[in-house]
Amino acid sequence: MTPEGTALSATRGDVERLYGHCVLRLQAFELNLKAVVATHRFSGAIETFEDGLARRINETRRKTMGALVGEMLGSVLAPLGQEGLPDADDHTPGTSFAFSRKIALPAEAFSRIEGEHRDLVALRNSLVHNFLEEHDLLSVKGCLMAQQALASVIDRLRRAEDQIAEWVTEWARVGEILTEKLNSPEIRDWIITGRIPWPATIIVQALLDAATELAPGGWASVKTAAALVARRHPDERPENYGCRTWRQVIHKSGLFNLRSVKIDGRGHARYRARPKL
Template sequence: MTSVDAPWLTARHEVEHLFGQCILRLQAFELLLKLIVAGHHVSGSPATSQDTRASRIAEVRRKTLGGLVGEMMGSVLVPAGQEGQHDACDDDAEFACLVRIAFPVGEFARIETEHRELVALRNALVHHFLEEQDLRTEAGCLSARQALMTTLDRVTRAHADLQTWAAEMEQARRVMAEYVESPEFHDWIVHGQVPWHVTTIAQALVDAASELAPGGWTSVEAAVNWVLARRPGERPEMCGCRSWRQVIHESGLFDLQVREVDGRRQAWYRPRNRKADQPRCPVRHH
């Protein structure tokens, strides 16, 4: 090795080291993503739950990174207002648990774009790195090193986001597990007493009231239109009710009154103060 070759070899070794770091960090990102996608939706029966989970894990393991990101966006991570929509599940399932994280629409779009760009970045790194980077010269190696440092930073930030979301989902599962053990859950399953304060339809009505008339009375008709435009999957019959007005009355979470407006009798409602210690783990009826 000549003295002229030494700087080039040093730069080349740094490139190879950074390349390995990027690949390892991408694999860690992909493994965590597989765990999140495989575990966010569980359904079945006590007798089949283990087999169902094993089958789901095996299915997810065969997916490409692009397929995993595609499934995560809109299924695990959703735009605000779509968290109440549920995936299809087996009609014979005795239980179903779906954990999602909702983001404002703009934030969701940003996350989706960043993760799809990350897939393209990973594919270029694995399949085209030597085509795009000239490692035969010191200048080429320095350019490649800068590109790899940028890639490593992006993957590291994306992996950190996944770790945060995984922790939030695990916390939600713990809250749900504690709720399943509660007397309130027992009354719901055994006696059919709906735990209204944790249902997505009641939360949708609270959100509608907050948006349309903060702190005041909201027209039931206007609120229903607002909910259906944003959460079309919410329906009173899924909670055993014939109408939205019955949901408002039966839940006990709202004040309800009838007013005469332009010669028509119309229902209006407003949310009552909610106890601070009530659980915030939305349940969707099937």
């Protein structure tokens, strides 16, 4: 073999090793992406929770990287203030529920991550379908340029890997918290009797926080507290808990004292947390 042929063979071998490295890392990235997307939301009957989750995982396994990134950007990640509520299946017989785990990001960060991941999908598709068309692997110069392109893909992929590793870790932590909540006496009682586990609800915790902030140790205005909670948690509404008003939520939860005071001849509702026994 001529010196030129030897140099080309060695350089092309380096390209092939880098290419294989890229493909394997992309597959590992897709597996982590599938783990996040498959388990970020669920709705259905409690009795069929495990079967439903397994079905969703199997469905996610068949999705392409482009579809996974699209669902991640549409459901897993959300700009702050646009998190929304999980979709519940109103036609599911028996006791049903819906949960959703999301990562809320400032608009600028969301836009940046959206661009980076869509670019990564384009890089993946180009790598798998067009690499030989785009790079001349019959010359040393072409192989060196291909190495640079692959090194760039690895660098982009490394940033995405670090990011999704953080999400997977956070997912595991949230999963532990969810398991703990599902095993709590309040949730078990809810499953058996249908009674709302008020101490575990976001709306009650938000009302507790509002009372502490608005009237430490005293009586907070229901109207003012409701406006504060609605602003901070726009998806938390009385009707989500079978109530018509905020005052009804406060009363039905059994966790607050409620009274009416006269101001300028008009009644105004006030509430405060009941002392813990």
